[in-house]
Amino acid sequence: MTTDGSSSPSTSLIARALGGLTRGVVRFPLATVMVSLAVAVVATVLASSRMEFKTSRLDLLNPQSGYNRLWIEYIEDFGDEDDVVVVVEGDDAEQVVPVLREIAVALSAEPQHFHAILHEIDLSAIRRKGLYYLSEPQLAELARMTEGVEPLVRGDWSALQLSAMLEEAAQQPRADPSLDRLVTSLSAAIADEPQYRSPWPAMPVEATPIDTPSGEAPEYLLSNGGRLGFVLLRLVDKGDQLDRGTTAIAALRRHLDLVRVRHREVRVGLTGLPVMENDEMSESQRSSIKAGVLSLFGVACLFIAAFGGLRHPLLTIGALLVGLAWTLGYITLGVGHLNILSVSFGVILIGLGIDFGIHYVARYLQKRRIGRDSATALVETAMSVGPGVLTGGVTTALAFFASGLTPFTGVAELGVIAGGGILLCLLATLVVLPALIQLVDASRRGGTIAEPISIDGALIPSVRFPRAVLLGGAIATVALSVGMTRLWYDHNLLNLQSENLESVRWERKLLGESDHSVWYALSVAHSRDELLARKEAFERLPSVERTEDLVSHLPAMNPSKQRTIASIAERLAVLPERPRQLGVDAPQMLGEQLEAIERQLGARDPLAERLFQLRADLRALPDELCRQRLLRLQQQAAGDLLNQLHVVHAMADPHPPSVHDLPESLVTRFVGRDGGQLLKIYARGNVWDMDQLETFVKQVRSVDPRATGKPLQTYEASRQMQASYVHAAIYSLIAVLIVLVIDFRRWSLVLLALLPVAAAVVQMFGLMGWLGMPLNPANMIVLPLILGIGIDDGVHLVHDFRRRDGQSGVSRSTATAVLVTSLTTMVGFGSLMISPHQGLQSLGRVLTIGVSCCLINSLVILPAVLSWIGGDDDPPAEEEAHDTPDAKTSVRRQDTTTNRDDRPSDQPVPGDRRRSRTY
Numbered sequence: 001m002t003t004d005g006s007s008s009p010s011t012s013l014i015a016r017a018l019g020g021l022t023r024g025v026v027r028f029p030l031a032t033v034m035v036s037l038a039v040a041v042v043a044t045v046l047a048s049s050r051m052e053f054k055t056s057r058l059d060l061l062n063p064q065s066g067y068n069r070l071w072i073e074y075i076e077d078f079g080d081e082d083d084v085v086v087v088v089e090g091d092d093a094e095q096v097v098p099v100l101r102e103i104a105v106a107l108s109a110e111p112q113h114f115h116a117i118l119h120e121i122d123l124s125a126i127r128r129k130g131l132y133y134l135s136e137p138q139l140a141e142l143a144r145m146t147e148g149v150e151p152l153v154r155g156d157w158s159a160l161q162l163s164a165m166l167e168e169a170a171q172q173p174r175a176d177p178s179l180d181r182l183v184t185s186l187s188a189a190i191a192d193e194p195q196y197r198s199p200w201p202a203m204p205v206e207a208t209p210i211d212t213p214s215g216e217a218p219e220y221l222l223s224n225g226g227r228l229g230f231v232l233l234r235l236v237d238k239g240d241q242l243d244r245g246t247t248a249i250a251a252l253r254r255h256l257d258l259v260r261v262r263h264r265e266v267r268v269g270l271t272g273l274p275v276m277e278n279d280e281m282s283e284s285q286r287s288s289i290k291a292g293v294l295s296l297f298g299v300a301c302l303f304i305a306a307f308g309g310l311r312h313p314l315l316t317i318g319a320l321l322v323g324l325a326w327t328l329g330y331i332t333l334g335v336g337h338l339n340i341l342s343v344s345f346g347v348i349l350i351g352l353g354i355d356f357g358i359h360y361v362a363r364y365l366q367k368r369r370i371g372r373d374s375a376t377a378l379v380e381t382a383m384s385v386g387p388g389v390l391t392g393g394v395t396t397a398l399a400f401f402a403s404g405l406t407p408f409t410g411v412a413e414l415g416v417i418a419g420g421g422i423l424l425c426l427l428a429t430l431v432v433l434p435a436l437i438q439l440v441d442a443s444r445r446g447g448t449i450a451e452p453i454s455i456d457g458a459l460i461p462s463v464r465f466p467r468a469v470l471l472g473g474a475i476a477t478v479a480l481s482v483g484m485t486r487l488w489y490d491h492n493l494l495n496l497q498s499e500n501l502e503s504v505r506w507e508r509k510l511l512g513e514s515d516h517s518v519w520y521a522l523s524v525a526h527s528r529d530e531l532l533a534r535k536e537a538f539e540r541l542p543s544v545e546r547t548e549d550l551v552s553h554l555p556a557m558n559p560s561k562q563r564t565i566a567s568i569a570e571r572l573a574v575l576p577e578r579p580r581q582l583g584v585d586a587p588q589m590l591g592e593q594l595e596a597i598e599r600q601l602g603a604r605d606p607l608a609e610r611l612f613q614l615r616a617d618l619r620a621l622p623d624e625l626c627r628q629r630l631l632r633l634q635q636q637a638a639g640d641l642l643n644q645l646h647v648v649h650a651m652a653d654p655h656p657p658s659v660h661d662l663p664e665s666l667v668t669r670f671v672g673r674d675g676g677q678l679l680k681i682y683a684r685g686n687v688w689d690m691d692q693l694e695t696f697v698k699q700v701r702s703v704d705p706r707a708t709g710k711p712l713q714t715y716e717a718s719r720q721m722q723a724s725y726v727h728a729a730i731y732s733l734i735a736v737l738i739v740l741v742i743d744f745r746r747w748s749l750v751l752l753a754l755l756p757v758a759a760a761v762v763q764m765f766g767l768m769g770w771l772g773m774p775l776n777p778a779n780m781i782v783l784p785l786i787l788g789i790g791i792d793d794g795v796h797l798v799h800d801f802r803r804r805d806g807q808s809g810v811s812r813s814t815a816t817a818v819l820v821t822s823l824t825t826m827v828g829f830g831s832l833m834i835s836p837h838q839g840l841q842s843l844g845r846v847l848t849i850g851v852s853c854c855l856i857n858s859l860v861i862l863p864a865v866l867s868w869i870g871g872d873d874d875p876p877a878e879e880e881a882h883d884t885p886d887a888k889t890s891v892r893r894q895d896t897t898t899n900r901d902d903r904p905s906d907q908p909v910p911g912d913r914r915r916s917r918t919y
Helices: 011-026 029-050 068-078 094-109 136-148 162-171 178-190 241-262 272-306 311-334 342-369 374-384 385-404 409-441 456-464 468-486 503-513 528-539 559-571 587-601 608-620 623-650 690-703 710-744 747-771 779-803 813-832 837-868 902-906
Strands: 084-089 114-118 227-236 268-271 519-524 546-547 677-683
Touching: 011 029, 011 162, 011 374, 011 409, 029 409, 029 546, 068 385, 068 519, 084 094, 084 241, 084 503, 084 902, 094 114, 094 227, 094 241, 114 546, 136 623, 162 747, 178 623, 227 311, 227 342, 227 813, 241 268, 241 272, 241 374, 268 272, 268 503, 272 311, 272 342, 272 503, 311 409, 311 587, 311 902, 342 374, 342 385, 342 779, 342 813, 374 385, 374 409, 374 528, 385 409, 385 546, 385 677, 385 779, 409 456, 409 710, 409 779, 456 468, 468 747, 468 837, 519 528, 519 690, 528 677, 528 690, 546 902, 559 623, 587 608, 587 623, 608 902, 690 710, 710 747, 710 779, 747 779, 747 837, 779 813, 779 837, 813 837
Parallel strands: none
Antiparallel strands: 084 227, 084 268, 114 227, 519 677, 546 677
16 A cells, blocks of 8 residues: 555556556657657548448348358349339329329439339330230131231222121121121111221230230339339449449439429339438438537536546547547558448447546546646556556457457448457557646646546445345346346337438338339249249249249240241231222112021021111111211221231231340349349238248248348348347457456456446346337347446456455545446437437437446446455455555555545545455
């Protein structure tokens, strides 16, 4: 012990090394600060010019995992592109379609940003080959019909006179409906009905393959009865993902804003995975910056309030900013980019990095208050709290670095970034902070030293009544732990997004009101037969709503069909544009023909009665009027037949349909570079729900084990992320144990240091269960985080316990530092709760709860345990410490009441009046 009554700092190798480092720093403080700032500037410039931002969730996954390799194979064949979806909602198709056209035209004018724009399906090329969609019996019937009209093609139209048509119909068997059609047509013409009744059979022609209405007009992408319309497009890849997404999506939104102004009668929205991922990254960046600024401000205010001055808190924050700048350079050189998870590294480092400076400044101010000059106080501070700060920093960093061992790339990268950042902030505390303090304080001899807040009174119950405190703590922990039975894991990534994001709102709308969700599984086949077999198997699955492909809409190659279609095309190669003017037969002659057919049918035939009535109608009309109506019918029938023949000829291209007959923007979405044929499988129900997604994934893989796609990736990533967080926590615990064993060399001390965080984890999860707060992919990172955060308090308290030779209670400087570091950490992470991003909000809430539990356990439970075991007779391996590094002999313990400034600064919190023993 020293004359001031405090325990002497450790004379271990680490303490001596830190003391030597600090002596060098305080000897050349200006040079140290200038070099540190120069490195910080270089690191910042390097980061601003070379650091990338990866927005895709694919960047969070391990490229070596099996399902990710399948996705990479798909990308190599089909390209790393997802559709951006523009949604137009109106009252009907008449409102929606013009807006779709306008948007498509505007976007097509910017090929530097957009390509593969699809809002309509032009089937004109495929309709020219429409006869291939007929069955062979239908095609044979059509071939027979065209054979029968060969005289007409050669110019002989006499067969279309009514008398010739009646004669031919009378020769057909009664089962043939041609006579019935002709009688119906004649009856309508004689009665002068306004609607023409064709005597010809309907052509067996399906003019509209791929499930579209007939006609030559393009088919638009519509849903909900035409009330929803879609424009699909893809972003031009310019290499840098964030720039590509941000620039192109910003241009797209400008176009859509103009459309909204011109068409207020419709609602225009934007969604799709590229937009959602870009929005998520941008939202995360903005939220992280706001949270970082807020946390830095909050930490500074709390630091100033706790230590009663401006100078040293501001110097500590300055050192922290230098450490953050160094970290930017480390990220740029070591990782090269930030992702959706690691973009929050700044808030993490602000919340944790300030802790080292708080412990350092708390002890430094204590040394100054007992009369040390700045240089001596800095060296003694480095040797006394330096080992604890170093141990706390290394264990926290190792807790993060251990996350780098997990297979989930997003978690691993965050662990590597945060771990390296913690070490750099620790280095800034041990090097830059003492240099700054020496520069400022060396010329302030005899100045006022700030007095930190005192929490002595709050700690007295833990020291005086340790058993009661421990019993109450145990009861409270058990009660809270019951809440863990209510804890659940929310896999739904939509629940992590900001509710204000347009892309998220429209995705929810599409999930609920249409079948055009941007999420679907993908199966790649390499032959038509393989794809058709899979399609049939997929559509039998209960979890599958529908499938999409191109192959099933293209007929298989059939040489027999090709020959028949070629003969039809040749037969109809020369068709007149208009029918010839036909002569009309005398009404009397037609009546005689009808009478002959009536006798042939017999009186009991229903058609005979109709023929009798038709003859009566003919007789009732004046001869000239009857001739006019019959002539009009003949010309209409001739024109009708000629028109049908032109339709058949227009669809009689003998070349088989192929994908090249379809729009390129459609083909690129279904045909790979190597010829692979894509099949999209849409889930029934909400694929964002984990239970439904799991069922969907398992059933899809039962048909195609190599199926891929975003739903399958999300399923695997969510499982891997959840497992990675647990593994990261386990690895962190192992790394922390190794460091603590090396530092304390006694398992009893190791367990004491772990006690606050162990109890806090149980309490935190229990509270989450009671409060209905689920775990999710964003806040599960609390497992390794809380271990790295919580262990720091335990380490400092146990170091303080050893430094005071096992006396009960906690020294004022350590208690104040633990309180302030915990509060600053809570402020740092609590700032995330202002973020509109639900994932960051949940992370801030959970970490604030966890750190609060760590604080209570550190300042209430652990001091009670230390007071309870303070009489342990088993001494540690360390020798009695000395207060100054150059002390040669031990000094007897003096009455600490002789100096009011000494007691609260270096003595344990009063309360336990027993004689303390050496621990």
